Amino acid sequence: QLHLQESGPGLVKPSETLSLTCAVSGGSIGRSSSYWGWVRQPPGKGLEWIGSIYYSGSTHYNPSLKSRLTISAVTSKNQFYLKLNTVTATDTAVYFCVTGTAFEAFDIWGQGTMVTVSS
Amino acid sequence: HSALTQPASVSGSPGQSITISCTGTSSDIGDYNYVSWYQQNPGKAPKLILYEVNNRPSGVPHRFSGSKSDNTASLTISGLQAEDEADYYCSSYRTTTTSHVVFGGGTRLTVL
Numbered sequence: 001q002l003h004l005q006e007s008g009p010g011l012v013k014p015s016e017t018l019s020l021t022c023a024v025s026g027g028s029i030g031r032s033s034s035y036w037g038w039v040r041q042p043p044g045k046g047l048e049w050i051g052s053i054y055y056s057g058s059t060h061y062n063p064s065l066k067s068r069l070t071i072s073a074v075t076s077k078n079q080f081y082l083k084l085n086t087v088t089a090t091d092t093a094v095y096f097c098v099t100g101t102a103f104e105a106f107d108i109w110g111q112g113t114m115v116t117v118s119s
Numbered sequence: 120h121s122a123l124t125q126p127a128s129v130s131g132s133p134g135q136s137i138t139i140s141c142t143g144t145s146s147d148i149g150d151y152n153y154v155s156w157y158q159q160n161p162g163k164a165p166k167l168i169l170y171e172v173n174n175r176p177s178g179v180p181h182r183f184s185g186s187k188s189d190n191t192a193s194l195t196i197s198g199l200q201a202e203d204e205a206d207y208y209c210s211s212y213r214t215t216t217t218s219h220v221v222f223g224g225g226t227r228l229t230v231l
Contacts, residue, residue: 047165047208049210052220061219062219062220066217096165100167102171104210104211104212105153105167105171106155107167107176109164
């Protein structure tokens with residue numbers, strides 16, 4: 001059974017970089033036809049897709065975040081990553097790592113990690 | 120402002136059926152059968168309950184069904200149960216200048 005676990009700082013200062021890691025167990029991130037991505041949810045609000053990386057390495061980003069965003073993966077570590085530059089308070093959210101075999105359907109989610117942007 | 124429009128809340132009594140709508144555009148729901156629905160309980164990660172409009176992942180009860188007409192998708196829950204009380208989100212594949220995913224703002228379902 002595939003399992004995802006997010007990790008990273010819970011507090012980031014404004015204008016700095018938010019960096020998160022998603023550790024994958026129970027399967028390989030190199031498995032064919034799999035998308036690995038990130039979704040966030042500000043406190044009390046709805047879900048927002050951040051972006052995805054395909055097993056082949058191609059990436060797809062939310063147009064509203066693209067200029068600040070990098071999603072990458074290291075197959076040998078079975079991990080993928082999120083880097084969001086120049087954060088502001090509006091980036092405060094629970095960040096989920098997700099996966100699925102379809103671009104737009106995420107059948108496995110991590111438990112989520114809360115990231116607060118504050119000085 | 121969410122990319123897809125859902126009602127903020129719906130309610131129903133046990134045993135009844137409810138429908139949650141999700142309205143998009145011709146760049147997403149109207150042009151693709153790539154609509155998904157998620158159920159989220161408080162403090163938990165969302166759970167995929169429907170994909171490609173009306174396909175259920177293994178373990179999701181048949182009471183959950185989906186449909187689509189023009190730019191609007193719908194989730195129907197038949198035989199409502201107390202455990203169905205949760206937040207529900209739709210999502211869709213969208214293409215404009217790039218391919219990406221958009222979510223609805225979410226609907227709180229209350230079982231009376």
